[in-house]
Amino acid sequence: MRLLFDLKALFARYGVGVGTFISLAISLWVFILILLPQIAMVVMSFSHNLPPAEQGGPKDVYTMSNYAYFLFGNDGGFNTLHLTIMAKTVVASVVVTIFDLILCYPIAFVLAHGAKPNVARLMVVGLIVPYWINEVLRAFAFRILFGSTGLVNGIGLSLGLWAEPVDFIREDVALYAGLTYAYILLMIFPIYNAIEALDRNQIEAARDMGASWWRIHWRVVIPMAKPGIASGSTMVFMLTTGALAAPQILGGPSNLWFTQLVYQWFNDASNWSRGSAYAVILVVVCILFTFLMMRVFKVSIGEIGR
Numbered sequence: 001m002r003l004l005f006d007l008k009a010l011f012a013r014y015g016v017g018v019g020t021f022i023s024l025a026i027s028l029w030v031f032i033l034i035l036l037p038q039i040a041m042v043v044m045s046f047s048h049n050l051p052p053a054e055q056g057g058p059k060d061v062y063t064m065s066n067y068a069y070f071l072f073g074n075d076g077g078f079n080t081l082h083l084t085i086m087a088k089t090v091v092a093s094v095v096v097t098i099f100d101l102i103l104c105y106p107i108a109f110v111l112a113h114g115a116k117p118n119v120a121r122l123m124v125v126g127l128i129v130p131y132w133i134n135e136v137l138r139a140f141a142f143r144i145l146f147g148s149t150g151l152v153n154g155i156g157l158s159l160g161l162w163a164e165p166v167d168f169i170r171e172d173v174a175l176y177a178g179l180t181y182a183y184i185l186l187m188i189f190p191i192y193n194a195i196e197a198l199d200r201n202q203i204e205a206a207r208d209m210g211a212s213w214w215r216i217h218w219r220v221v222i223p224m225a226k227p228g229i230a231s232g233s234t235m236v237f238m239l240t241t242g243a244l245a246a247p248q249i250l251g252g253p254s255n256l257w258f259t260q261l262v263y264q265w266f267n268d269a270s271n272w273s274r275g276s277a278y279a280v281i282l283v284v285v286c287i288l289f290t291f292l293m294m295r296v297f298k299v300s301i302g303e304i305g306r
Helices: 002-045 065-072 080-114 117-132 135-145 151-158 173-182 184-196 200-208 213-241 245-250 258-268 272-297
Strands: none
Touching: 002 272, 065 080, 065 272, 080 117, 080 173, 080 184, 080 213, 080 258, 080 272, 117 184, 135 173, 135 245, 173 184, 173 245, 184 213, 200 213, 213 272, 245 258, 258 272
16 A cells, blocks of 8 residues: 555656656566565575586475585584674674764764754765775775774874784774774764754753753654664664675684675585575575664664665
């Protein structure tokens, strides 16, 4: 019913011709570029890794072996390595999401209610312009910044904060910093959009009644910003768990991201069936996180996608 109502509104606003074109274009985009690849990946994840000559033959039957391998490996015991990598990726993604939330909430509030219009526009430009640079180049910039002879070590050594260069790459400091920076816009703008709808008179009224700043934010601003926080957290978590370039460039030698496992199955091992299974597992984890955000912030999927 909601979809039918949206289509009627679309046709009423833009006319039958334009409305039909937009509806068909969006439907084809979703079906061809989103649904079909996902369906193909799910189907492939239940298949054996067979050579082309045997595909479609008697050996080409559905199997759960690819998912079983993720849990138990080949020796029958738990696949501790891959389970640990998945757990580390999820925990690291949650930490990056929390860092982004702590960093971006004040910026979003200042943009929405603290800065003058001209200053807010300059702040938006300052946030957007660095993202004109490719993600890979930004990752290499962070590697240089946190390298043994980089700016961070140079300042720390010159101020006497540490006696010898710190290996920020091995300690994953560069990775966390790079990932936190990579997705801040996806956290700032959903929160900004939610806070901007807040009537400033509510803040002034709370202040006139003697509420402290933290109480104003806790009782007035954050309840209004919940959909934006949930939306931003979901997007940052999904993109962090699915990141590939940053973990490969900024990750330490002992730190393996789950997407790197997926990449290895597809490209190094040429096992597309197992790679598809691992990719499906990653998608399921992201979907579960979305439902968790809905439960924690008590918002609907429509509010998250607004």
